Amino acid sequence: MKELKIQYKKILVDxxxxxxxxxxxxxxxxxxxxxxxNITPEEVIHxxxxxxEEIFPELPVVSRHxxxxxxxxxxxxxxxxxxxxxxxxxxxxxxxxxxxxxxIQSVLLKTTVPQIDEIDIGMLSIPIRKMNxxxxxxxxxxxxxxxxAVTDVVGKGVPAALCMSMVKYGLDTLEYAxxxxxxxxxxxxxxxxxxxxxxxxxxxxxxxxDLARSIFTYGSAGHEPAIYYNAADNAFYGLGAKGLxxxxxxxxxxxxxxxxxxxxxxxxxxxxxxxxxxxxxxxxSRKIIEQLALTYSHLSAQEMCEKLYEELQKLQEQGLDDDFxxxxxxx
Amino acid sequence: xxINVKFQKDGEVVHGYIxxxxxxxxxxxxxxxxxxxxxxxxxxxxxxxxxxSYLDSTGLGIFVAFYKKVVKENAHFKLVGLTARxxxxxxxxxxxxxxxIETNTxxxxxxxxx
Numbered sequence: 136m137k138e139l140k141i142q143y144k145k146i147l148v149d150x151x152x153x154x155x156x157x158x159x160x161x162x163x164x165x166x167x168x169x170x171x172x173n174i175t176p177e178e179v180i181h182x183x184x185x186x187x188e189e190i191f192p193e194l195p196v197v198s199r200h201x202x203x204x205x206x207x208x209x210x211x212x213x214x215x216x217x218x219x220x221x222x223x224x225x226x227x228x229x230x231x232x233x234x235x236x237x238x239i240q241s242v243l244l245k246t247t248v249p250q251i252d253e254i255d256i257g258m259l260s261i262p263i264r265k266m267n268x269x270x271x272x273x274x275x276x277x278x279x280x281x282x283x284a285v286t287d288v289v290g291k292g293v294p295a296a297l298c299m300s301m302v303k304y305g306l307d308t309l310e311y312a313x314x315x316x317x318x319x320x321x322x323x324x325x326x327x328x329x330x331x332x333x334x335x336x337x338x339x340x341x342x343x344x345d346l347a348r349s350i351f352t353y354g355s356a357g358h359e360p361a362i363y364y365n366a367a368d369n370a371f372y373g374l375g376a377k378g379l380x381x382x383x384x385x386x387x388x389x390x391x392x393x394x395x396x397x398x399x400x401x402x403x404x405x406x407x408x409x410x411x412x413x414x415x416x417x418x419x420s421r422k423i424i425e426q427l428a429l430t431y432s433h434l435s436a437q438e439m440c441e442k443l444y445e446e447l448q449k450l451q452e453q454g455l456d457d458d459f460x461x462x463x464x465x466x
Numbered sequence: 467x468x469i470n471v472k473f474q475k476d477g478e479v480v481h482g483y484i485x486x487x488x489x490x491x492x493x494x495x496x497x498x499x500x501x502x503x504x505x506x507x508x509x510x511x512x513x514x515x516x517x518x519s520y521l522d523s524t525g526l527g528i529f530v531a532f533y534k535k536v537v538k539e540n541a542h543f544k545l546v547g548l549t550a551r552x553x554x555x556x557x558x559x560x561x562x563x564x565x566x567i568e569t570n571t572x573x574x575x576x577x578x579x580x
Contacts, residue, residue, distance in 0.1 A: 289523040333534045334497075334527035338559065357559035379560035383530055407523070457522075 136182075139169070144186045151190075177209035237265045240296050244303055248437075249275040253346045254396075256281070257436030259444055260460040268295035269406045269460035272306045279346055280312035284319070285462055286339045287358070287406040289380075298335055301327065316341040316354035320378065320389040324356065327382035336382040340374075340404050344396070344464065351402065351464070354391040356381045359407045362425060364432070366399030371425045374402065401436070401465040403428060408457030409447065423450070436463040468492065471499040479510045485517035488525030496525070500532045509541040516547030521555060533565055544568065 146165055150158040169179060184202035188194055244267070248258050260269050268289075274282035286302055288295040305326045309319055319341050327337055340358040344351050353361065353374055360375030378389045396402075403424065410420040424443065431442045440461050447459075469486035480503065488496060503511065511532075515521075529545070536543040544566040548556070553569055556562040 287523070289527045332531075334531035336527065336530065338523075357561070359558060375558070377560060377563070379564060380530075383561075384564070 139172075139174070140182050140186065143182055144189065147183070147186055148190060175209075175213055177206045177213060180206050180209055233265055236293065236296065240266060240299075243300055244270055246271055246273050249273055249281050251275070251281065251346070253349070254281065254344060255436040255463075255465040256283075257438070257440040257463040257465070258461070259437075259440035260458070261444065262458050263408070263456060266293060266296040267458055268299070269408065269458040270299050270302060271460060271462055272303060274306070274309070274312040276312045280343055281346065282312040282314070282319075282341070282343045283404065283462055283464070284339055284341050285358070285404045285406065285460065286337055287408075287458070287460070288337050289335060294335070298327075298331055298337065301330055302337055302339075312343065314343070315391060316343055316352055317389045317391040320354050320356050320381065321387065324379075324381045324387050324389075325385065328385045331382050336380040338380050338406075342402070342404065342464070349396045349466065350393050351396050352391055352393045354378060354389045356387075356389060359405060359410055361405070362403040362421065362428070363394065364401050364403075364425075364428065365397075367397060373421070396464070396466045398466055401428070401432065401439075401463060403443075404462040404464075406458060406460040408459045409443070409461055420447075423447070436465040439463050439465070469495055471496060473499075473503065478508060479512060482511065482513040483517070484513060484515055487520040488518060488528070489520060489522045490524045493524045493528050497528050497531070500528065505536055505539040505541050507540045509539075510544065511536055511541065512544045512546055514547045515545055515552060516549070518549070518552065521552055526555070526559060526561065529565075530561070542566070 142165065146158070146162050150162060166179070180202065184199070184206070187202075188199070248256050250256075256273075258271055260267060260271055262268070268287060270284075270286045270288070272284040272286070274280075274284075284302075284306055286299070288298045288302070302323065305323045306319075309322065320339065323337075323339065337356070338358040339356045340353065340361055341355070342351055342353040342361070353376065355374075355376040356378045357380030360373040363372045363374050364370075365372065374392070374394075376390055376392060379387050405424075409424065424447075427443055427446050428439060431439050434442065440463055443461055444459060469484065469488060469492040471485075472483045474481045474483075482500075484496065486492060505511070513529075533543050545556075546568045548567060548569050553562070553567070556565070556567055561567075
């Protein structure tokens with residue numbers, strides 16, 4: 136430290152005599168050396184104070200008080216800065232882990248939209264944050280049935296994502312598309328009820344299309360009713376069903392209903408992120424979706440999903456504030 | 467966005483008044499307030515939601531957890547003063563079949579099934 140002080144004194148004296156760029160540059164290089172030696176800012180000020188007193192012994196006492204004050208607050212400044220840097224590092228660590236988790240989720244929950252002649256299927260799922268709290272799962276045995284589960288896990292972010300993987304494995308174990316919706320919901324309810332805490336639950340709409348007979352069978356566990364367009368009536372109907380959310384009570388029963396699908400009919404299944412307009416009570420979002428769906432019913436099911444998202448996004452002043460998921464079956 | 471919770475004990479009944487929006491951000495506050503309540507056998511906890519302008523699924527989760535806790539202690543739980551919008555939410559999720567819910571305004575729920 137003594138050595139450093141001698142060097143600093145020389146640099147400072149030079150600068151006081153001649154305030155040239157060069158002398159300033161020497162000072163800057165010297166500071167770089169101090170950083171390598173882990174000298175803190177308050178130590179530098181302390182050194183500066185001593186050197187100034189040596190060069191100008193007649194320095195007024197108020198000036199000394201000024202330096203002492205500066206040294207004290209720089210100690211605090213240094214501590215706060217260190218804390219801040221630590222938080223930034225932690226945040227960066229979390230950001231990296233979150234990115235990894237998002238990647239795992241997207242691989243884990245990947246589902247392929249079935250491409251079949253009998254029915255045109257479209258799907259769009261857009262998370263509001265990094266992790267999606269909505270999940271769509273298709274079961275397809277290529278010849279006889281297509282099953283679709285549209286789910287919404289309570290809450291958002293990481294807890295929702297963890298619960299979601301359970302739903303996925305539950306559906307995977309069911310394996311075959313021919314299962315009855317009421318059976319699927321009962322099995323999943325049992326799995327989820329056993330495994331999650333009391334404030335966690337899942338809403339699910341489960342539909343199964345019999346390809347040969349063109350009969351759509353559906354059940355719902357506390358899920359937003361689907362919208363069904365009947366072309367012959369030129370009318371919309373809600374596909375709701377009584378049924379408690381999954382994961383609340385054990386041994387629940389779920390009812391199921393059948394409807395025939397004819398040419399021109401379509402079914403819109405969605406999560407409440409689609410219908411929930413938080414800041415406007417007066418808007419009847421289901422009516423708006425029906426109107427939009429009619430306007431774009433000449434498009435493919437996939438294009439209809441995309442148009443719905445686009446238009447609903449425009450309607451919400453602050454943008455959508457929930458995960459957005461919509462699936463369309465179009466005959 | 468804020469939430470205000472007040473309790474008033476009246477014999478075997480605890481009246482709770484909730485005022486504000488219940489969402490991801492305010493739900494933990496509500497959970498804390500409810501957890502702090504001492505639940506004794508046969509107690510009736512009645513929550514007034516007439517001043518609740520918004521409730522999301524995280525908020526529903528808080529009520530479900532609290533409902534389970536109350537039932538476990540052999541006490542009773544009732545929600546009153548729900549707006550039409552909240553009633554719809556409890557109807558769709560099937561929770562209205564499970565819980566005791568009283569509305570100020572009579573709401574006809576049509577689940578539109580065919």
